[in-house]
Amino acid sequence: MSNIKLFGASLVLACLGVPALAQDATRENVRYCGIGHQGTEAAFKAENPVLSSFLSDTKFKTALNAKLLEQTKALGWSINLYGKDEAQGKGAHLGLSHVITYEDVVSQNFVDPRDGNHYFNTAYSFGVNTIIFDVNDRQVKALVPAIITYNEITPGQPDKLAKTKGFGAIFDRFGDGDSAMDRWLVSIKSLPIRHDERTFFQVVPLELSDSAKASLANTGPVPAQSAQLFSRRMTSHYESLLALTFGKPIVPVAVAADGAKVAGNAYVANIPDCLGTSSQLVLPDPSYKMRLTVDKLTDATIRHDIASTDNGQGATEVQTEFAYGGRFRSEILQFDSLNGDKPIDAHVFRFVRSLRFSGSREVDKFDQFSKLTSNFMKELLDAYAFQKRDWVKDNISASISDKKQKDPARIAKEWKVLLQDTMKVAPAPQGADVGGR
């Protein structure tokens, strides 16, 4: 294990693992570096127009940073966190920043059965990496990714102004105890990082087979780049779910616009309060990598006739079931810088879920396949963390013919040894809020 890893692990322990104690000199002094964003200024602005406009508003940013500092201090982590002025003379060589990684807006049209009117359900979400880094040598010591999501129902499709208001609502309600931002802080507060923490994880960019790419072709907000966008979004999502389900720090993977991994272990972030613009930070090596490949994505539409209760004349209502399925190959790789990746666990699963609506409906496949994959990731990680035999039994792929490879009891037993004993995975309690889609 490299020194970087050991230092990072002990820092995670120091920062997150030990219950809050009274102020003492043994705690690390950490300077609060405010909110930042991932990537260069120009790249972030091009891909995230709404949030970049928020971040360029100095008044907004100052107010948000003050609130974030106060709330981050209240998390009870065992660090002495200081604002910019307070940190003077404290010798704080570590910095903490909340780095925004992307923004996303997804709208879905629906008819509310309660009043028969058309509405749009819009999910506003953004990724945020909470990172602790050495301000002097720019080494990342710990990183916790998360996704913050807020839903809003409106009669019309949100335009540019409505989208700005939607994201604004996330920040405006911050601090009321039940907002998306408050839930995010609660989720990272409850991370059960243990005192024997030794491992960092990394997610390999989600891979798509040609068949899966064909299923996504010409769908989504950018039809010409649906596969790349799908891979990028799902990789970010897997990172946040992995950190919060396994209770482990993450080494984020840099994904290029085409969905491929960017070589090297640099992390480009814009943290103006401590590092100026577009700084290159150095990431530690991961101990383990999680690789997910989507072999197949498919869908089917099924019509259900339901007896109507309204007129007593035996009339029927039609309910349409939009069913979506996928075949996923999940692998765990052991990594060291000398020998590279070594596969230590591999299984193939199927996952089928459905949505039901009255009558017929236009449904965007990109969004539904994204949700399906996201649900699969969450259930898969839960199954790993808690060695869920029944889940394996229900979801093992029909493509597996080897009896040993599809024996749920054997798989669960192997996972117990691997996840609990070898990898020291400390799952968060089930039911903990790990964000939305």
Next chain:
Amino acid sequence: MIFSKWKKILAAALALSVGAAPVVARADTLTGVLLFYGAIKLSESQAIKATANYYEAIGMSAKAQKYTRLAADLQNGSLGGADGVKTIVQCSKSVESDIAELQAAGVYPTQRQKELVKKAKEQLVVAKVALAAAVVIGTKTVVDSESNMFVKLAMAGVVAAESAKVISAITRVHDVAKSYNGYQLGGSNGFQVASKEALPQFADL
């Protein structure tokens, strides 16, 4: 899970039957039959009321009121026994469909709506206890009847058939309860387990 709940209900019914036994023992067959149908009706009406409350808990008050009225009609005798079961099945399918639609659209229940479900759960428990009592009373009436074996067999068949219908109806309300639980938990992106009609289309995955 459902079976363990049914065990608790049956245990409660057995306890109830201990109290009811002297009454039934003294009563003639006609009284036993009346008690049996009374318990069946109570069970059905409570099941309909529970379903109506699930409607209330998703914000559909008009439909909730409609089924509350039907439950009252059933209790005061203006709705036949067969209609009661049919009403429960129709209503439960309908509310389940509406819950699925709201869930698929990503609409979540309010805190007030979640609280309304407590009432529905209590009514479902009463429906189960009344059904279990009906089974006990019906069985005892058949056993204690002084009729010949053929009549006893016919009576047993009626008790079994009536009870089975109500059990299937209450199981439907259970399905509604499960749907609502999934709906109020959120976090599934609106997705549900695929139906048995859909699954064969994904058999090769």
